[in-house]
Amino acid sequence: MSLIEIKDLHVSVDGKEILKGIDLNMDGGEVHAIMGPNGTGKSTLSYVLAGRDGYEITQGSVLFNGKNLLEMEADERARAGVFLAFQYPMEIPGVATSTFLKTALNAKRREQGLEEIDAMEFLNLIKSKTKELEIPYEMIKRPLNVGFSGGEKKRAEVLQMSLLEPRFAVLDETDSGLDIDALKVVSDGVNNLRSPDRTFLVITHYQRLLSYIVPDHVHVLVGGRIVKSGDKTLAELLEAEGYARFEESEAA
Amino acid sequence: MTAVKSITSSTFGDTYANAVGALPGANEPWVDGLRQMSRAILGGQGMPGPKVEAWKYTSLNAIAKTPFIPASTVDDVDVMSLPVNVPLLEGALKVVFVNGVYRHDLSDQIEGLQAGTVLSPFADVLKSRPDSLKDVLGTVMEPGQSFTAAMNTGFMEQGAVVHLSKEVNLKQPVQLLSIGASGLRPGAFHPRFEINLEEGAQATVVECHVGLPGQAYLSNSASEIILGGRAALNHYTIVSEDSEAFHLGRTAVAVDHNATYDSFVLSLGGKLVRREVHVRLEGEGAAATVDGAYGLSGKQHSDISSEILHLAPETKSNQIIKGVLGGESRGVFQGRIHVARAAQGTDGRQLHKALLLNRGPEVDCKPELEIYADDVQCAHGATTGEMDQEHIFYLLSRGIDEKTARALLVEGFLNDVIFSVSDESARNLILDMVKAWLARQRILAVGEL
Ligand SMILES: Nc1ncnc2c1ncn2[C@@H]1O[C@H](COP(=O)(O)OP(=O)(O)OP(=O)(O)O)[C@@H](O)[C@H]1O
Numbered sequence: 001m002s003l004i005e006i007k008d009l010h011v012s013v014d015g016k017e018i019l020k021g022i023d024l025n026m027d028g029g030e031v032h033a034i035m036g037p038n039g040t041g042k043s044t045l046s047y048v049l050a051g052r053d054g055y056e057i058t059q060g061s062v063l064f065n066g067k068n069l070l071e072m073e074a075d076e077r078a079r080a081g082v083f084l085a086f087q088y089p090m091e092i093p094g095v096a097t098s099t100f101l102k103t104a105l106n107a108k109r110r111e112q113g114l115e116e117i118d119a120m121e122f123l124n125l126i127k128s129k130t131k132e133l134e135i136p137y138e139m140i141k142r143p144l145n146v147g148f149s150g151g152e153k154k155r156a157e158v159l160q161m162s163l164l165e166p167r168f169a170v171l172d173e174t175d176s177g178l179d180i181d182a183l184k185v186v187s188d189g190v191n192n193l194r195s196p197d198r199t200f201l202v203i204t205h206y207q208r209l210l211s212y213i214v215p216d217h218v219h220v221l222v223g224g225r226i227v228k229s230g231d232k233t234l235a236e237l238l239e240a241e242g243y244a245r246f247e248e249s250e251a252a
Numbered sequence: 253m254t255a256v257k258s259i260t261s262s263t264f265g266d267t268y269a270n271a272v273g274a275l276p277g278a279n280e281p282w283v284d285g286l287r288q289m290s291r292a293i294l295g296g297q298g299m300p301g302p303k304v305e306a307w308k309y310t311s312l313n314a315i316a317k318t319p320f321i322p323a324s325t326v327d328d329v330d331v332m333s334l335p336v337n338v339p340l341l342e343g344a345l346k347v348v349f350v351n352g353v354y355r356h357d358l359s360d361q362i363e364g365l366q367a368g369t370v371l372s373p374f375a376d377v378l379k380s381r382p383d384s385l386k387d388v389l390g391t392v393m394e395p396g397q398s399f400t401a402a403m404n405t406g407f408m409e410q411g412a413v414v415h416l417s418k419e420v421n422l423k424q425p426v427q428l429l430s431i432g433a434s435g436l437r438p439g440a441f442h443p444r445f446e447i448n449l450e451e452g453a454q455a456t457v458v459e460c461h462v463g464l465p466g467q468a469y470l471s472n473s474a475s476e477i478i479l480g481g482r483a484a485l486n487h488y489t490i491v492s493e494d495s496e497a498f499h500l501g502r503t504a505v506a507v508d509h510n511a512t513y514d515s516f517v518l519s520l521g522g523k524l525v526r527r528e529v530h531v532r533l534e535g536e537g538a539a540a541t542v543d544g545a546y547g548l549s550g551k552q553h554s555d556i557s558s559e560i561l562h563l564a565p566e567t568k569s570n571q572i573i574k575g576v577l578g579g580e581s582r583g584v585f586q587g588r589i590h591v592a593r594a595a596q597g598t599d600g601r602q603l604h605k606a607l608l609l610n611r612g613p614e615v616d617c618k619p620e621l622e623i624y625a626d627d628v629q630c631a632h633g634a635t636t637g638e639m640d641q642e643h644i645f646y647l648l649s650r651g652i653d654e655k656t657a658r659a660l661l662v663e664g665f666l667n668d669v670i671f672s673v674s675d676e677s678a679r680n681l682i683l684d685m686v687k688a689w690l691a692r693q694r695i696l697a698v699g700e701l
Pocket residue numbers: 013014018036037038039040041042043044045087
């Protein structure tokens with residue numbers, strides 16, 4: 001049994017079918033990459049996995065660790081180990097990043113039957129994580145994502161992920177908005193989290209990210225379907241040739 | 253204009269009329285004249301009804317119907333020590349009033365402060381050196397401009413005077429703490445605060461208006477503030493009256509050249525709370541921050557009515573007011589920004605944001621811009637809405653349960669503006685009070701975050 005089993009997943013938004021039958025199995029320790037043209041449903045898939053409202057699942061199923069993921073509330077999924085690094089992280093005025101991180105961390109700890117994290121321990125944890133991701137420590141005193149630059153927001157997402165240690169992480173264009181150095185730092189952050197019991201689904205437009213975070217499988221999502229899967233060389237091919245040939249076959 | 257009732261004859265009854273002759277400063281003709289004039293305004297106009305523009309959204313009917321007695325005559329309640337849950341500002345000089353009466357025993361030692369500093373009970377000043385207030389009292393807090401001001405001025409008795417000489421920097425904040433405590437009969441009191449900072453002087457003053465649980469009372473306070481050139485005042489007003497209480501308070505400020513008035517109003521409690529703020533930016537380069545936050549539940553009514561007058565060139569004002577409304581509460585924000593012809597280079601910004609926790613509350617927001625100068629930058633905005641689903645999802649997606657997520661977001665909504673309170677201990681006090689309020693509303697369980 002795979003950690004995540006997506007079977008014939010059909011999803012509509014406002015009566016319009018966006019995902020038209022996705023099949024995808026991901027095992028523990030694997031990194032899967034999804035590439036595809038704009039507007040083909042990559043973020044939709046990530047939101048559906050994270051449990052956002054407003055999507056109608058018309059067909060299919062998703063099992064996470066053998067459980068029906070689609071029946072769980074978004075917060076339950078997160079506590080069970082699902083994490084989504086947002087393509088566009090929300091700005092939350094008035095909520096200090098540190099307060100938010102601590103609340104999220106404690107929610108997970110409570111679920112695991114652990115006590116709330118001690119203030120000192122939390123501080124040290126944050127200090128080491130921010131250092132690793134080259135995030136200025138001062139940033140965590142600021143309201144969550146408010147006024148963060150595009151790249152800072154993406155780093156903050158990876159900081160959250162590394163703090164919450166999910167079992168299944170979806171990274172939706174975490175590389176967009178990152179400069180070349182930041183891309184390296186963030187990729188290192190992700191690579192450090194790679195482990196046999198953690199699975200990543202990396203959505204990206206660029207092969208460059210995948211040269212840092214080397215995927216085991218690459219899937220091409222066009223028109224709401226996975227039209228091709230392969231190994232990391234598929235990403236190189238796409239980079240060179242674009243999606244034209246898949247779009248043609250999709251139209252046919 | 254509809255007169256509901258004449259305040260002197262009906263509302264406060266004969267007890268009030270009898271007490272009037274004994275008010276401090278009554279034998280000083282100009283003080284007496286000011287009171288007489290104010291009471292004449294009250295008597296002539298009576299309580300303003302809904303046809304009076306300034307009172308369109310806030311009804312005084314409940315106050316008109318309550319048979320108040322002067323709170324200083326309330327004799328069936330004893331307050332022997334500060335109530336436990338009274339907000340206290342760390343390190344501040346406390347000046348305490350119970351039912352409007354100065355309580356030496358509950359206050360800190362206020363004599364013999366640093367040179368050039370006067371912090372005295374208002375009644376003492378009126379009695380022993382009324383002349384020191386002659387050019388001040390009633391000059392910015394004009395009784396003719398507001399019913400709230402007229403009622404206070406007509407019956408003002410006790411309060412405090414803060415006067416700093418040129419260039420004096422009063423390091424220790426002053427906390428003016430007014431506690432309402434009615435017995436079987438509802439009392440009314442009219443504390444008067446006179447704050448006068450001469451050129452270059454600096455101070456932080458925190459006003460707290462609170463009450464003991466019990467009967468209704470009326471707290472009708474007025475703060476008259478005069479800031480000389482380059483003076484800087486932090487002025488924070490916290491209203492957390494008892495749920496049965498009425499609060500009608502007004503702050504009137506004159507700000508001279510390059511002086512700054514940095515203020516915040518937190519309004520959390522009372523059956524009906526109206527805070528009026530009137531800021532006159534009179535000197536070139538004068539600046540004011542007039543922020544605030546309010547939280548309402550049940551059938552509470554809160555009104556923040558603000559007038560900011562840009563009267564000189566290069567003046568700046570900034571105003572952000574945020575309110576959280578639950579139950580069937582009602583929030584009112586009236587914000588007028590006036591830019592006189594002479595006030596070239598004015599920068600005026602105003603924003604009112606209300607967050608509705610359910611379908612019950614109502615918000616009335618009336619922004620007004622009157623601009624007579626041509627080189628100005630003015631912007632105002634207002635939003636009223638429910639919590640952003642996207643924000644909730646973001647928090648849920650990190651494993652935070654929905655109740656906690658909502659609590660964080662409500663608190664964050666208010667904290668967003670509270671974070672800009674410049675004095676750290678005042679900011680922390682306000683943050684704590686908001687947290688406690690959220691806990692009382694069961695939006696936030698105590699100790700949850
Ligand atoms: N709430 C919505 N209402 C209507 N259409 C929607 C909604 N959300 C998504 N869509 C549509 O669904 C399609 C897929 O969107 P999605 O965001 O999943 O694309 P994507 O593959 O992530 O694109 P990109 O590479 O640009 O991020 C788009 O055509 C989009 O306009």
